[in-house]
Amino acid sequence: MAMNNNTSALSQTQFPEQETAAGFVSLLGDLEQAPRAYRVEVAETKRALERWVCDARLREDYAKDPAAALRRFDLKLTPAQLHPLIDRETALALNDAIARGDTDAFPSSVLRYRAFIREKIRHRQNHRLENEPHHPRLAKWWWRQMYRLAGEVGVVKADRIVHAPLSIELTRGCSVHCWFCALRASKLEEIWPYSDANARLWREVLDVLGGVIGPTAARHGFLYWATEPLDHPDYERFLVDFHDAYGGCPQTTTAKPTADVERTRRLLRLSLSLGGHIDRFSILSLSMLDQVHRSFTAEELLRVELLPQNREADDHHKKANIGRAQDHETKRAGELSTGSSASTTACVSGFLLNMVDRRVQLITPCAASDDWPLGFRILQEATFDSAPQLADVIDSMIDRQMPATLELRDPVRLRPNQRIKLAENGDLHLVSQLSFPISGQPQPQRLMALLTDGAQTVAELVETRLEEAGVEPERTLLLLHELFEKGILLEPPRHDP
DSSP, X not given: OOOOOSOHHHHTOOOOTTOOSXXXXXXXXXXXXXXXXXXXXXXXXXXXXXXXXXXXXXXXXXXXXXXXXXXXXXXXXXXXXXXXXXXXXXXXXXXXXXXXTXXXXXXXXXXXXXXXXXXXXXXXXHHHHHTOOXXXXXXXXXXXXXXXXXXXXXHHHHTTOOOEEEEEESEESBSSOOTTOTTOOOBOOEEOOOOHHHXXXXXXXXXXXXXXXXXXXXXXOBSOSSSOGGGSTTHHHHHHHHHHHHSSOOOOEESOTTTXXXXXXXXXXXXXXXXXXOEEEEEXXXXXXXXXXXXXXXXXXXXXXXXXXXXXXXXGGOBOXXXXXXXXXXXXXXXXXXXXXXXXXXXXXXXXXXXXXXXEEEEEEOOOOSSSTTSEEEEEEEEOSSHHHHHHHHHHHHHHHOOSSOOTTSBOOBOTTOEEEEOTTSOEEEXXXXXXXXXXXXXXXXXXHHHXXXXXXXXXXXXXXXXXXXXXXXXXXXXXXXXHHTTOBOOOOOOOO
16 A cells, blocks of 8 residues: 655655645645646646656656657656656755745746645555554554564555555455466456345445444555455445445555546546545556556546556566565566565555455564565454354454453563664663664663563563562563553464453
């Protein structure tokens, strides 16, 4: 669910806090409130950047003759309007100008596009906060997963993950079968038809999920995972029911935007009418980009992100080397990320349902590993035949997988990637991709050894600290609770009721 900014220069640039909405128009609200000339200017800028990111021919031609290159690709921008968005040094100079409040030297189209990007970033941040589930134990668990993932993959990568609480598959498998599919989606086998009986069950399932997650968080779920939304002929009917249940429209990401252009156009209009904000098209080839740009105006795609999945895309848009991509890592190595940058593409911390199989899984993103090669953990799964049975299954998952706090019998163990350093001033620093300080602890080296060893339960560690260092039990319990809440400790093993 990472938001694509469609420009390599911007993706490396921090926006100054002084860049506010003053003088700019919201493009994620009611578009009718935005002047059409303003919308078109931002949309045409976005279209030029889509071509820039996806098409090496434009990048090569631009280096020789910028104005001629823009004309060749029928892009309605001048070099002065594009350069601050593709050149890092010029983008940084723009940052400085914005911080000084002196932007007269830059075209209005650049400033308006930057404001649009800022609006989308704020939307993503607010979106993630609204994903906090209603159920108190589920909410605590959800926050721990956010902290844990940041420690595993780093703040920058973790910031792109929205931790949606819900995802629902309406088919088994996917017709597109991309060679780089991080989820190793199987080929399309079956759809779950929108029959009268299924529609009743669907609405009942949405009621159950909304009761646990809460409608505010649930509305940020989506109706695909290892599937292609437009494989389902009645996908739009499911969207309408989802909106009726939660008051929001799920984001749609499709790799088939041109299979039926008029259907896609109707879907985009439906999404806007139901309060949708951003939808996405996966661009699998340059010919697909050409067809998308021919079939839809820039204004129609203003709130559609084009995800550069084609081999000509620039180096900032390499694909994660996980899932099916690993089968092609020799032949297509130039298109894949390497090392730690290939971590996870998963974006759900919550429930993944497949309506064909009547299956529900509790999942959360993680750095891809031998144990979890698709970049997410499956903590528990079950099947259901009815909405009441689904409710019972979810209650069981919460009981077994989401302790509200540490119990005295729980072992105290650090996550595998967590290390501890002892500073000269006696403070301990828990280090992974993040650093968490522990200050003012007596005998810090001994505490470091106890945490590293991981051999004691909560009760044993509390007693050891009292006997060896005179630390009051309440103080040790408070420290362990904080480490647990920050996702630094391993979740305790499951206890059967």
